[in-house]
Amino acid sequence: MKKIIYTVLAASLSLSAFAQKADGTTKSLVNAEKAFAEAATKNGTREAFVKYAASDAIVFRPNPVNAKTFYATAPDMKNLNWTVNYARVARSGDLGFTSGSYVVDGEPKSYGHYLSIWRAKEGKWEYILDLGAETNRPLVNVAPNFKEPKDHYSPKFATDKEIKASRDIIYTTEKTLNTMLKTHGASAFAGFLNPDAQLMFPGTDLIVGKDKIQAFNNRMIDKITLKTTSADKALGGDIAYTYGIATIDYKTDLRESFHYVFIWERQADFSWNITTQLFTLAVR
Incomplete structure (x- = not known):
């Protein structure tokens, strides 16, 4: 027994x-x-x-x-x-x-x-x-x-300095996005979204596709600013994420704060696009 x-x-x-x-x-x-x-x-x-x-x-x-x-x-x-x-x-x-x-x-x-x-x-x-x-x-x-991943690759001898420099690319990309959002509004996302990107937003069904996400943004959002808290990138250099606080001014004269997480994917030209976004209400 x-x-x-x-x-x-x-x-x-x-x-x-x-x-x-x-x-x-x-x-x-x-x-x-x-x-x-x-x-x-x-x-x-x-x-x-x-x-x-x-x-x-x-x-x-x-x-x-x-x-x-x-x-x-x-x-x-x-x-x-x-x-x-x-x-x-x-x-x-x-x-x-x-x-x-x-x-x-x-x-x-x-x-x-x-x-x-x-x-x-x-x-x-x-x-x-x-x-x-x-x-x-x-x-x-x-x-x-x-x-599944397209292949398998991981640098064997990446130094801390190289990893930090690689991660800084993501910070810089999101900083550029935030600058564009300040000058062009939510329409600036268009230059940073994958064609098949997905958006998860409170109160809505899953929104899939760059055009549908932009239609939602243009309908709902007047202004949006991002404050990045942290970012990291896979050693293989193809996937990264950021998270932080987003302040959204709606077209209905209402302002709300959100926590956000963006998943970034490296493109063939080595630029970075967002493939997944989730926003959830922040409590202050």
């Missing part, structure tokens, strides 16, 4: 480790995300969000806070469910992101988008950023979009 118990326990531990296994593929990241969601439903959000978090992970609840610190005392929930429908992993396999929709099955129910950024460490995936944007109704179902 003891042998059976030990065998079952060992298998359970093995499956738990496998659930977070990072092997440089998008498939492995999607598997980690799905296992994370299942753990939250089965064992509760407190245990799951601590288990899958990096030591320096940040969650926006609604303002940024260390994930492990927050979930050490946060109310436990087993009625949070989410579905991943978009995922990418950098060619270096050290950075990836997932997004999708969530439902809190409470009274009343609540719905929204989420975006998580993941880092591979010691062969397993850990999330380093997680935030959501609430909507007022269930979101339209979206077909899964999981794309």
Whole structure:
């Protein structure tokens, strides 16, 4: 009997480790995300969000806070469910992101988008950023979009100075975007969006496509300014992210502050475009 118990326990531990296994593929990241969601439903959000978090992970609840610190005392929930429908992993396999929709099955129910950024460490995936944007109704179902890296490349001897210089390119790109936003309004995003970019904004369904995002911006936004908090880039040089505070003046004479996360993707000409955006209301 003891042998059976030990065998079952060992298998359970093995499956738990496998659930977070990072092997440089998008498939492995999607598997980690799905296992994370299942753990939250089965064992509760407190245990799951601590288990899958990096030591320096940040969650926006609604303002940024260390994930492990927050979930050490946060109310436990087993009625949070989410579905991943978009995922990418950098060619270096050290950075990836997932997004999708969530439902809190409470009274009343609540719905929204989420975006998580993941880092591979010691062969397993850990999330380093997680935030959501609430909507007022269930979101339209979206077909899964999981794309594998085009190849696998990671510099073996990159120095701290080279990594910083590489990261500074992202800061400079977002600074340029912010300058353009100040002079041209939200229409400036047009020069920084991928054709298939996606936007997650509070109260709306997922908006996919540069033209549709610009139509939303032109309809809703008068002015927008960005204040970058942090940025990082995958070692493979193809994916990066930024996050910070966005101040939006609507065309209805209303101003609101948001936390934002942008996912950036390097283009063939070595410029950078935004492939994913999520805004969530900030509390001041």
